[in-house]
Amino acid sequence: MTTLILIPARMASTRLPNKPLADISGEPMIVHVARRARESGLGRAVVATDSVAVAEAVVAHGFEAMMTGSHHQSGSDRIFEALQAIDPRGEFETVVNVQGDLPTIDPALIRASVEPLSDASVDIATLGVEIVREEEKTAPSVVKIVGSPLSATRLRALYFTRATAPWGDGPLYHHIGLYAYRRSALERFVSLGPSTLELRERLEQLRALEAGMRIDVEVVKSIPLGVDTAEDLERARSALGAQDRP
16 A cells, blocks of 8 residues: 655644654654654655744755644644645555654554554554553543454454443553544545544544444554653653663
8 A cells, every 4th residue: 555654743732832843852853753754664754734833844854844724623634634735646545644742653653553454444543552550541641442352463443432441351452543544534534523422532533433434453562652741751852862872
């Protein structure tokens, strides 16, 4: 499958102002994400942003950026606008949405995200990891996957929730918000209005499930560090600084 990696980035973070341009080891955070996306080897990687400053920073470091509107309510809407501009003839079959606040993400995780699409019946693929910390099993900030096992490393998603689920003995899985869409699935997804459960749980992926779309999950071993706060930023600086040291 021909694959396009799109990285949505906006400047409107309230908890960490100007987040995409936050300095990490001498480079903006968004540049680290673009580099990891390129290193995945899946295909062309483009940052989709409504900020001229972000676009200029990305291009200055040798990566590609696409300007998008400032009206988008979600990253999926932003990447769809970028997709239409980049590929109006529909040549890319798969679109991978890599969040712009994952500067330490392992490129292997990006590659893993497309694996479930080898099944032609899957519309959207994503990632999950088994929860091992007890406090995360009940934390609403940790989104859980309720899924039917297909193999040792794959689930068919039945639901996503902030509650502790499913009940009973067995593993719980933490959802990693990185998505690989068939092009037709992304087109359909953005055409749908917000769904009842999406609004209730505040989880956009439930829109797809409520519409009867199939989401499969590749189970991986590690969770990428998402940068949402100043504390997260310091952790990312420490992690990437350690990589830079001999």
